[in-house]
Amino acid sequence: MHETRDSIAEIWGERTPYVGEWPIRVDERTLEEPDQWVQSACVLCSNGCGMDIGVKDGVIVGVRGRAIDPVNHGRLGPKGLHAWIANRSQERLTQPLIRRNGRLEVASWDEAMNLIVQRSQEICARYTSGAIGFYTSGQLFLEEYYTLGVIGKAGLGTPHMDGNTRLCTATSAAALKSTFGSDGQPGAYTDLDTTDAILHVGHNTASQHTVLWMRILDRRRGPNSPKLIVIDPRETATAKEADVHLALKIGTNIPVLNGLLNLIIEAGQIDRNYIEAHTVGFEVLKNTVSHWTPERVEQVANVPAAKLRAAAEILGTANTLVSTALQGVYQSMQATAAACQVNNLHLIRGLIGRPGCGIYQMNGQPTAQNTRECGADGDLPAFRNWDNPEHVAELAKLWNVDVNIIPHWSPPTHAMQIFRYCEQGSIKLLWISATNPAVSMPELTRIRQILQKDDLFVVIQDAFMTETTELADVVLPAAIWGEKTGCYTNVDRTVHISHKAIEPPGGARSDFDIFVDYARRMDFRAKDDAPLIKWNTPEQAFEAWKECTRGRPCDYTGLSYEKLSRGGGIQWPCNEQFPDGTPHLYPDGQFNTSYDYCETYGHDLDTGAATTPEEYRANAPKGKAFLRAADYLPPHEQPDQEYPLWLTTGRLVYHFHTRTKTGRSPALHEAAPDAFVQISVQDAKQYGITEGEMVEVISRRGRVVEKAIVGEIEPGVVFIPFHYGYWDKPERSRAANELTITEWDPVSKQPHFKYAAVRIRKAALVINQIADAIGQDADTVTTVLKP
Amino acid sequence: MHLGNYLGLVHSSEQQLVDAFKQVAEHHGDEPDIYQTCMLLSSWSQEHVKALKPFVDRYSEEKNDEPERLSQSLFEEPRSGSLALLRDLHDLWLITNEVHLCWVVILQAARALRDVELENLCQRLDNQTHRQQAWLLTRIKQAAPQTLVVAA
Ligand code: SF4
Secondary structure: OEEOOOOOOOOOOOOOOOOOOOOOOOOEEEOOOOOEEEEEEOOOOOOOOEEEEEEEOOEEEEEEEOOOOOOOOOOOOHHHHHHHHHHHOOOOOOOOEEEEOOEEEEOOHHHHHHHHHHHHHHHHHHHOHHHEEEEEOOOOOHHHHHHHHHHHHHHHOOOOEEEOHHHHOHHHHHHHHHHHOOOOOOOOHHHHHOOOEEEEEOOOHHHHOHHHHHHHHHHHHOOOOOEEEEEOOEOOHHHHHOOEEEOOOOOOHHHHHHHHHHHHHHOOOOOHHHHHHHEEOHHHHHHHHOOOOHHHHHHHHOOOHHHHHHHHHHHHHOOOEEEEEOHHHHOOOOHHHHHHHHHHHHHHOOOOOOOOOEEEEOOOOOOHHHHHHHOOOOOEHHHEOOOOHHHHHHHHHHHOOOHHHOOOOOOOOOHHHHHHHHHHOOOOEEEEEOOOHHHHOOOHHHHHHHHOOOOOEEEEEEOOOOOOHHHOOEEEEEEOOOOOOEEEEOOOOEEEEEOOOOOOOOOOEEHHHHHHHHHHHHOOEOOOOOEOOOOOOHHHHHHHHHHHHOOOOOOOOOOOHHHHOOOOOEEOOOOOOOOOOOOOOOOOOOOOOOOOOOOOOOEOOOOOOEOOHHHHHHOOOOOOEEOOOOOOOOOOOOOOOOOOEEEEEEOOOOOOOOOOOHHHOHHHHHHOOOOEEEEOHHHHHHHOOOOOOEEEEEOOOOEEEEEEEEOOEOOOEEEEEOOOOOOOOOOOOOOHHHOOOOOEOOOOOOEOOOOEEEEEEEHHHHHHHHHHHHOOOHHHHHHHOOO | OOHHHHHHHHHHHHHHHHHHHHHHHHHOOOOHHHHHHHHHHHHHHHHHHHHHHHHHHHOOOOOOOHHHHHHHHHOOOOOOOHHHHHHHHHHHHHHHHHHHHHHHHHHHHHHHOOOHHHHHHHHHHHHHHHHHHHHHHHHHHHHHHHHHHHOO
16 A cells, blocks of 8 residues: 555645645555556545546556646545545445335346336326426536536426535525626635635635645745634634634624624725725615624624624735635525625625635535536526526527427526425426435435325435435436546636546446436437437537537636646636636626626525516626625524524535445544534533533434534534434434424525524433333434434 | 505505415415515514504504405415415515505605605615515516426
């Protein structure tokens, strides 16, 4: 084995302090000497680190970071260095399965695909294609999403298609659209090389984007160290590094951000010329935030006024600033509204569109950006506006279909509503690809009930059996990263290609091949009777996608497989005008808000009411950005006598999503083998709980039993990581989402995973009581406490 | 002068909205966005009722039972299910339109009376009424195709 560093023990590795050009450090981990390196990029978070896959005798034997890649300069984090081992797991699915007489049984591809086609046709004939829904992922490749998007929108014509990106990144898209007129992160990671200050809002960078954090730490240890401000209720590793940590109360992002904006406006630290020339809405914003004095913020959000002032002083005086927001914003109350305040901060200070100034409405999953771009979530491809008939007509022309087949009479259905339609019975076929809602969605009892409904036909394609495949009617074995070729785009718009390095195991097929096969069997046709899906290979699909993006903000027309295979990733837009890609959007303060070009006409941040085309046209911002203001609305569920604590959920550095891959790496598994509940020292004392003791956590929706970890969290708050389900530990109710709430942000429709009211008690008490009562030992009882 | 009559009309219509939004929230508690948003919009109408009070006093309200009659026919029985939801949102939209029209009428009177305070109030509250209508319309448009075409 060869390992350049132990990333489990030293997550971020050795420091390479710098300012200017980030030094190269190639991280590598191989079990054997590869006889070939194949170009790829990591698919375990949205950072999108360039990596090479080491292959020997047709098997992946390791990975190394790509030194020339602009994203990571050779570095890789623990997940990137370890999770590839899952490709060769013995537990990979290799044959299709069909449920017969209540049991999943092995079937041929023909049998499985014919069954899906037969059901699709029956359902369309009887109930229309509005009875078919798709729930996809943030882990497939661009070519797969685009193919799926065209099948859904122009083949079947169903409005019900979304990704699990709804759970992780929908607010990112919603906030960018609300402020700038379209999706697309304004900055580049190179901004970190020179910036004066960094702001993380609800983003535990050290844990979620380890390689990004290495870059920040390296800057912090170098000359001209940038100031760091962290807004997070937990004392995370990120928070510990901060110059100012605002440990706010759950659900109070808006008070804190409004408070910061107010101080900056009051101090006159704003760029009046920029505001005047490039934005609309300043007076309303100013008026709204003016009520949030530091004292009032302290009252509502528990953030000391002096700390708020210290943070505002840094944010108000920095000449350059990089801000990031993530799930602490996106999965909490007023998600889109709060994310927009981060955009506002940059706009009122004119800190956008130039080196050192970046806003990252971070993405969660590695290819979430492509789910959004390609129309595999609740959007139209290439950031087109479903409410703009011209945009819909462009797609109809491109695909050569009747415009009326494309569902555009109301917004594409978001995931939470798709599951609601399944629950109510109007969706009869749900096709899930590469995700695991039975662990990742809120309120799991409900989700399991829905997936088990007799009148819902559930198709799943995955690489492994999961908690969700257990409930499926058809399971299709999927080839994954390393076993197929395709492209994906990270959070700073950097597009990477990932080449096929090895063959998939057994009969597993790529998601791309599965979708194309479905389209052929369904015989989807264009107006000229030619097949609707005109491509058979990922490269052909990429070429088709390029045409779809021509002239749109995410213009890919200057890219090709050949160009992407030459070196590092390239940032879109990449076209004739910008053949080497584009580091910064909006350098001239011209935003994508014109009526004809914008991706949305906007929404009311409090209710989600859509702005009508007529209203939008009347207020025509003509290229100016929107300063969107919002006042505070408290979370819907508050702790009370019965449920006196806040639960907040989140992720761990060693795992990805529901651990289907990371859980199969022995090193990652051992580093974080089980869920836990983190409680404050004060609460531990009050409940008489000591470190390592089993604790029962109960909400109005469910219950779990977890081991206690004490400390580094505010009193009154408990934390449970959401990765852990039941595939490798069926005996204990432990999935955090047993407890979470079914509700969502009015604009982005992202569920509120960050708060729920719970109560806790020592599990031993309960278990021993039950054990006594039924005359069994405690272990047997624990087994009974299944979800 | 009949301004009191119209203030009475809008006052009781807003009160109807307070109750009707709550009722719809409760009948459709299984639809999380309906529940949360209707409760929020009910609280807006509650604020309107409060804000109207001084003006109702100033122009001495004449009792007007028209909106109550309207509401009674709209919300007779609790209904649940997707068609019922559509119908309830539809009915809410009708009441908000009643309120909106009241604001238009009262605003004209306020201008004729040079009552700047009442004028400002009308504009501020009508803006929120418009936001209520906009949400209802958005949600109705979303629900209509699935409810009328696909659902059994
Ligand atoms: S930071 Fe993200 S993309 Fe980079 S190696 Fe780690 S998991 Fe992979």
